[in-house]
Every structure is written in C-alpha cells, then in structure tokens.
Amino acid sequence: ALxxxxxxxxxxxxxxxxxxxxxxxxxxxxxxxxxxxxxxGERGLPAAALYVSxxxxxxxxxxxxxxxxxxxxxxxxxxxxxxxxxxxxxPLAKPGCPVLxxxxxxxxxxxxxxxxxxxxxxxxAMNVVLPELDGRIxxxxxxxxxxxxxxAATQCRIVTYEPVMERIGFVAELAAGWARLRATPNAxxxxxxxxx
Numbered sequence: 001a002l003x004x005x006x007x008x009x010x011x012x013x014x015x016x017x018x019x020x021x022x023x024x025x026x027x028x029x030x031x032x033x034x035x036x037x038x039x040x041g042e043r044g045l046p047a048a049a050l051y052v053s054x055x056x057x058x059x060x061x062x063x064x065x066x067x068x069x070x071x072x073x074x075x076x077x078x079x080x081x082x083x084x085x086x087x088x089x090x091p092l093a094k095p096g097c098p099v100l101x102x103x104x105x106x107x108x109x110x111x112x113x114x115x116x117x118x119x120x121x122x123x124x125a126m127n128v129v130l131p132e133l134d135g136r137i138x139x140x141x142x143x144x145x146x147x148x149x150x151x152a153a154t155q156c157r158i159v160t161y162e163p164v165m166e167r168i169g170f171v172a173e174l175a176a177g178w179a180r181l182r183a184t185p186n187a188x189x190x191x192x193x194x195x196x
Contacts, residue, residue, distance in 0.1 A: 081126030
C-alpha cells in the first residue's frame with residue numbers, strides 16, 4: 001500500500017509542484033499528471049508531482065510542508081478537489097505562491113463537448129466552486145474519462161483519464177506566466193480591474 005502522501009515524479013530543483021490524489025497513482029491513471037509535468041519542464045518550470053489522500057489529513061499536510069520548505073515552488077497546480085476552508089490549515093497557502101486549479105474531468109470528451117454547461121455539476125462543484133473558496137485560480141480540465149481496454153477475465157471496461165495535450169499546454173503556459181509575474185517587481189506590474 002502507498003503511504004498517505006508521497007512523490008510521484010521528482011525534478012532536480014523543482015520550480016513547480018503538481019498536487020493530485022493518491023487514488024490516481026493507485027489506479028495507474030497518471031498520464032495527465034506526467035504530461036503536465038513534461039509540459040511545465042519544457043517551459044522552464046521543472047515540476048515535482050506530489051500525491052496525497054487529502055489536504056485535510058495532518059500527515060499529508062506535514063509532508064507538503066516539509067517538501068515546500070525544502071523546495072519552495074513558484075507556482076502550484078492542484079488537481080485535488082473540495083476546499084480546506086481555513087487558510088491557517090491550508091497546506092497550499094503556506095508557500096505564498098499562485099495555486100492554479102485543474103480538473104481531471106469525470107466525463108468523456110464527447111459528453112463535455114455536447115453539454116451546454118461543459119463540465120458536470122459534480123466536477124464544477126468539486127473542482128471549480130469549492131477550490132475558489134481557498135483562493136485557487138481555475139484553469140481548465142486537462143483530461144477526460146475514456147475507455148482504456150476491456151478486461152476479459154472480469155468482463156469489465158477499464159476506464160482511465162485521457163490527457164488532452166492542447167489543454168495541458170494552455171495550463172503550462174499559464175503557470176509559466178504566473179511564475180514570471182510573481183518574480184516581476186511590483187513597480188513593473190500593470191493592474192487591471194475587471195468587473196462583471
């Protein structure tokens with residue numbers, strides 16, 4: 001059994017952190033995480049991919065605190081859902097860097113494209129609305145569910161997360177932009193206020 005939290009991909013001198021659920025690694029569904037790490041590395045942001053069982057778990061929070069103390073990220077890309085709800089207990093708030101939210105969608109590409117609302121209500125709640133309570137910046141879904149193969153012995157469809165490279169590239173570019181903005185002196189930044 002895997003520990004509650006750990007490192008899936010290690011980069012020398014990581015500048016970015018990708019956070020995802022332990023269940024993704026247990027199910028062998030890390031293709032979108034691996035693709036995102038590669039895309040970040042190509043843009044000068046070598047990434048450490050970290051898995052947790054829950055952001056509210058004390059062991060997981062301790063692991064993240066130790067990792068971030070040793071490797072302060074310029075940007076975090078979060079693929080976990082829900083909200084911690086308490087900034088003092090939120091392990092992603094401690095590094096003081098932008099936290100971008102991505103979704104590993106629970107629908108297929110065809111279902112997503114045919115829907116007027118895009119993501120399913122559960123994906124919207126868990127990956128957009130609730131993470132915004134913790135100050136996450138939503139980006140987009142980077143993968144969708146797809147049939148991987150049919151397992152004859154159990155007569156079962158095996159479903160996996162299928163990465164969408166164009167969407168992963170967009171998130172990697174956005175992360176690189178946020179990292180550059182963070183390093184830009186305040187006197188050189190331009191501020192825009194956008195009202196709905």
